[in-house]
Amino acid sequence: MSSVSRALRQPFGLRFASGAFLAFWCLLAAFPIVWIAVMSIKSPRDAFASSPWDVIVGPATLARGEGLSILDIVLGLVVLYFAIRWAFTRLPGLVMQYSPPSLIVLGWLVGAAVYALVFLLVFFGLLPLILGVLNSVLGPLGEPVLGLTTQHYVAVWGENEFYRNFLNSLFVTAGVVTVSLTVGTLAGYGLARSGSDLAFWLLIAALVFRALPHSVLVAGYLPWFINSAEILRPIFGDLSPTLYGQPWAVIAVMVSINQPFTIWMLRSFFQNIPSELDEAARVDGCSHFQAFRRVIMPVMWPGVITTGLFAFLLAYNDFLVTSLLLDAQNQTMVPAIAGYFNRETTTTDQVEAVAAAVSITAPLFLLVMVFQRQIVSGLTAGAVKG
Amino acid sequence: MKFKTFAAFVGPSVFMMILFIALPLISVFIQSFQITQPVMQNLEVETCTPGFLTQTCVTELKTVPVIGEDGKTVTTTEWTGLQSYRNVLQMDKVWEAVSAGRLGDILQIDFWKALRFTLMFTLVTLPLVIGVGLLIALTVNNAAKALRGPVIFVSLLPFIITPVIGSLSIYWLFVGDGILTAMMESWSGTNISMFAQAWTIELLMYFYRVWHVAPFAFVIFYAGLQTVNMDTLESAVIDGANRWERLRHVIIPHLMPLIVFIALVHLMDCYRVFDEIIGFRSQAHVISLQWLTVDFLTPDDAGNRAISRAAASAMLTMIGIVFLLIWPLRRTWKDHKGGAH
Numbered sequence: 001m002s003s004v005s006r007a008l009r010q011p012f013g014l015r016f017a018s019g020a021f022l023a024f025w026c027l028l029a030a031f032p033i034v035w036i037a038v039m040s041i042k043s044p045r046d047a048f049a050s051s052p053w054d055v056i057v058g059p060a061t062l063a064r065g066e067g068l069s070i071l072d073i074v075l076g077l078v079v080l081y082f083a084i085r086w087a088f089t090r091l092p093g094l095v096m097q098y099s100p101p102s103l104i105v106l107g108w109l110v111g112a113a114v115y116a117l118v119f120l121l122v123f124f125g126l127l128p129l130i131l132g133v134l135n136s137v138l139g140p141l142g143e144p145v146l147g148l149t150t151q152h153y154v155a156v157w158g159e160n161e162f163y164r165n166f167l168n169s170l171f172v173t174a175g176v177v178t179v180s181l182t183v184g185t186l187a188g189y190g191l192a193r194s195g196s197d198l199a200f201w202l203l204i205a206a207l208v209f210r211a212l213p214h215s216v217l218v219a220g221y222l223p224w225f226i227n228s229a230e231i232l233r234p235i236f237g238d239l240s241p242t243l244y245g246q247p248w249a250v251i252a253v254m255v256s257i258n259q260p261f262t263i264w265m266l267r268s269f270f271q272n273i274p275s276e277l278d279e280a281a282r283v284d285g286c287s288h289f290q291a292f293r294r295v296i297m298p299v300m301w302p303g304v305i306t307t308g309l310f311a312f313l314l315a316y317n318d319f320l321v322t323s324l325l326l327d328a329q330n331q332t333m334v335p336a337i338a339g340y341f342n343r344e345t346t347t348t349d350q351v352e353a354v355a356a357a358v359s360i361t362a363p364l365f366l367l368v369m370v371f372q373r374q375i376v377s378g379l380t381a382g383a384v385k386g
Numbered sequence: 387m388k389f390k391t392f393a394a395f396v397g398p399s400v401f402m403m404i405l406f407i408a409l410p411l412i413s414v415f416i417q418s419f420q421i422t423q424p425v426m427q428n429l430e431v432e433t434c435t436p437g438f439l440t441q442t443c444v445t446e447l448k449t450v451p452v453i454g455e456d457g458k459t460v461t462t463t464e465w466t467g468l469q470s471y472r473n474v475l476q477m478d479k480v481w482e483a484v485s486a487g488r489l490g491d492i493l494q495i496d497f498w499k500a501l502r503f504t505l506m507f508t509l510v511t512l513p514l515v516i517g518v519g520l521l522i523a524l525t526v527n528n529a530a531k532a533l534r535g536p537v538i539f540v541s542l543l544p545f546i547i548t549p550v551i552g553s554l555s556i557y558w559l560f561v562g563d564g565i566l567t568a569m570m571e572s573w574s575g576t577n578i579s580m581f582a583q584a585w586t587i588e589l590l591m592y593f594y595r596v597w598h599v600a601p602f603a604f605v606i607f608y609a610g611l612q613t614v615n616m617d618t619l620e621s622a623v624i625d626g627a628n629r630w631e632r633l634r635h636v637i638i639p640h641l642m643p644l645i646v647f648i649a650l651v652h653l654m655d656c657y658r659v660f661d662e663i664i665g666f667r668s669q670a671h672v673i674s675l676q677w678l679t680v681d682f683l684t685p686d687d688a689g690n691r692a693i694s695r696a697a698a699s700a701m702l703t704m705i706g707i708v709f710l711l712i713w714p715l716r717r718t719w720k721d722h723k724g725g726a727h
Contacts, residue, residue, distance in 0.1 A: 010528070015528065018528045018529070019525070019528075019529065021521065021525050022526065025525075025541070026537060026541070028597065029540050029541050029543055029544050029601070032544075032552070032555040032597075033543055033555060035555070035565070036555045036558060039558070048563060050565070050568035051568075052565055052569075183398045183399045183402060186396070187395060187398070189395060190391075190394075190396045191395075194392045196389075196392070198389075199396075204715065205403075206403070207715075208711060208715075209403060209407050210654065211657075212407070212411075212704070212707065213657070213658040213660075213679070213704075214658065214676070215660070215676045215679035215683070215696075215700060215703070216410075216411070216414060216701075216704060217407060218680075218683065219410075219414050219679055219682075219683060219693070219696045219700045220409070220410025220412075220413045220417075220697075220700075221406075221410055222683055222691065222696075223413075223417065223693055224413065252402070253406055256402040256405070257406070259399050259402055259407075260403070288391045288395075289394075316548070317548040317549060319549070319550050319660075319664060320661075320676075320680060324680065324683055324684070334550055337551070338664060350558075353554075357554055360551055361548070364546050364547060365543070368542050368543065368546050369539070372538065375542060375546070376542075376605055376609075379602060379605045379606060379609075380605060380606055
């Protein structure tokens with residue numbers, strides 16, 4: 001702040017107020033999320049205790065002998081710190097080293113999966129074993145002081161088979177991201193490089209489509225999807241599917257709903273790639289498609305990753321489309337949590353719903369941690385450049 | 387670029403948008419004038435109950451659905467004109483309420499209740515989102531450089547969280563003896579239940595939406611603040627403008643295009659408010675237009691979906707979108723025309 005001229009320097013009161021507001025905002029932004037995470041690891045009586053201190057410490061959870069000792073907390077935090085540091089310093093190097101340059105995206109996916117697996121094994125498999133021995137040896141330091149129980153997570157993922165919903169979510173989200181990026185990149189490139197009136201009108205139509213409430217569209221699909229087997233029979237014979245309840249039909253629907261946003265965003269990214277680049281390739285004898293494949297594709301990944309993140313968010317966060325177009329067996333995570341509302345009669349059920357909610361939020365938390373820069377650039381891409 | 391190449395590039399995308407956005411719209415439009423229902427027939431049924439000496443037999447006329455050869459109920463589709471719209475709007479009740487001078491009664495009808503909330507929600511949260519977003523952007527811009535990364539990280543959390551989960555996380559803070567309700571009760575000494583009346587739920591919904599969208603506004607304003615012309619700012623200082631005047635006459639005009647952009651996106655998104663209704667479980671008190679359509683589409687206890695009423699309510703929702711977009715689209719059209727000359 002020393003570069004700011006004296007005239008612009010702010011009085012202490014203003015700086016204090018500004019800092020205080022910022023601290024207040026950070027507290028407000030994080031509090032509900034942190035709080036449900038805390039609630040999800042407490043016994044039902046603690047989770048809905050009326051004193052905040054009881055919720056944090058969890059006396060009822062402790063009374064059942066479930067909790068963390070000081071040693072657990074310290075060692076756990078140390079392992080966590082090094083695991084995160086290692087992920088940001090060493091992991092990129094290893095991925096670069098072992099994956100062929102053309103398959104770098106696949107390499108990252110494999111790298112992240114292996115890392116997650118090893119982390120889970122160490123943190124939830126190895127660490128408790130070691131700490132169990134250490135706690136019994138150390139005496140007072142090994143006494144549990146902070147209540148913690150994983151019973152709700154075990155109940156949600158084991159008994160309630162939440163992993164099925166997780167797999168459905170994974171399938172739908174992966175499908176939406178892949179298809180909408182493939183289709184959207186081509187369209188975005190075409191729109192960015194064509195200055196015709198048709199391109200303008202397409203973009204305007206996309207803007208209008210962007211504003212449509214999803215329920216309007218679903219009202220249009222539903223009768224057709226339910227009766228699709230009979231409608232398609234003259235064309236496909238007995239193989240004709242009932243589209244209602246099919247995850248891939250939902251993928252097609254969500255890709256289309258997401259297309260307007262995707263092509264607007266990718267168009268603005270492609271406009272930032274100088275058109276001299278593909279013109280040079282064209283002079284060297286490439287067709288438009290060859291120029292796209294050989295010249296544009298290697299440099300377009302930052303924009304594609306950013307757009308992919310937003311496609312991921314749309315598909316992952318969706319409630320309306322998936323709850324109406326999928327049946328109970330193929331339900332994704334977010335609508336599945338609504339199933340808890342009907343059963344939510346005891347406090348145990350409520351805390352299980354909280355644990356399910358935290359399970360849904362955890363991947364998003366990781367996403368912000370890893371891709372913060374891309375998300376910020378994606379948010380500003382549309383606005384600042386017009 | 388030749389038309390053929392252009393068509394090859396945009397073809398798949400346009401095809402998907404036509405198949406899954408444009409055609410469904412036409413389908414909804416047609417459905418809103420039709421009604422599909424099972425064919426009913428009147429059957430004379432004789433039911434006998436055992437009685438003393440003789441059986442008591444009653445012959446009644448019963449209405450039962452006709453079952454076709456394939457074992458399913460036979461349905462017919464009829465053109466009913468504006469009947470579905472009448473069912474949704476319930477204008478007769480509206481006029482009754484107006485002529486009786488009890489305007490409050492209009493808000494008892496589902497559609498008008500939903501419209502009132504949707505519009506209020508959009509208009510109340512819009513200035514709040516822009517104000518709070520700008521305030522966060524200004525304060526972050528004021529903070530030390532090392533703090534900015536973590537602050538942006540924390541700020542992005544409410545934006546990125548699943549809307550249903552986000553509203554649930556606030557719901558759990560206030561529900562029953564939730565931690566914040568308990569705190570308010572101990573301050574005020576009265577018994578508070580946040581989810582028993584409409585206005586408290588609405589307040590929580592406004593709060594949730596501002597909490598959820600302000601980070602989006604903040605990130606965009608923050609990027610805009612980086613490009614403020616320092617020379618203009620310094621010359622404003624030399625001309626004797628105080629802090630407030632500099633904000634009012636230099637920074638805000640610079641951010642004006644961004645404010646318009648955020649307002650537009652916010653209007654579109656708020657008009658579609660739906661997830662909050664699910665998260666806060668407010669169906670009994672507060673509903674929105676999109677929720678109304680979804681409610682018609684959800685099978686009732688008998689397993690029937692009110693498709694035609696859903697279509698009518700969807701078309702009425704669309705009319706609102708047209709009003710919302712007329713102004714920005716006219717501006718874009720003028721810009722395009724202006725650019726062409």
